[in-house]
Amino acid sequence: MRNLQSMLKGRLGVRVGTFKCFHIEVNVTSFPSSQVAETMAPLLQTLLLLACFVEATQAKIFDRCQLAHVLKDNGLDAFEGISLADWICMAFFESGFDTEAIDWHNDGTKDYGIFHINSGWWCKDESLDSSSENLCSMNCKDLSDDDITDDINCAKRIVQDPQSMGAWNQWKMHCKDQDLFRWVKGCQL
16 A cells, blocks of 8 residues: 555655545645546545555564564574574565565566565465465465464475575575674563
């Protein structure tokens, strides 16, 4: 929904005053003529209402300590010898702690969710024609909601492979062989 708001605001010059699923109000005062505003307002309200119904998942952006607690509660602290700080650092550089994060690759695959799990290997992306190994036996869209239990289970599967945390390029570039204490400092774990 954020993307729709940004598009309307940036590309169409529409200011969205309120955007809630059962109260939609569109302020079209930035249109050059009242005729355009009168024509476009109902259309934009309809589009925004449809976006509410299409939006089936709820995304969440975790803060650092909140994520640390969730990961610890789900058994990632010291899982396969990997520190909680490694997981937090990796998630930050992969997704900015955003469960809705998606990254597209030149090979046609996508990385999904808070851990940026790749559709070419780990999950099935129904929107792509390409096949996937689907080693986590799950749909990729399930990695883009606020329930990260399935993300955690898939991440556990990923680190059991020989690459371990090396499966994540951002972890290799920013976290590997670094002092990572700052990622869990003050989290009262």
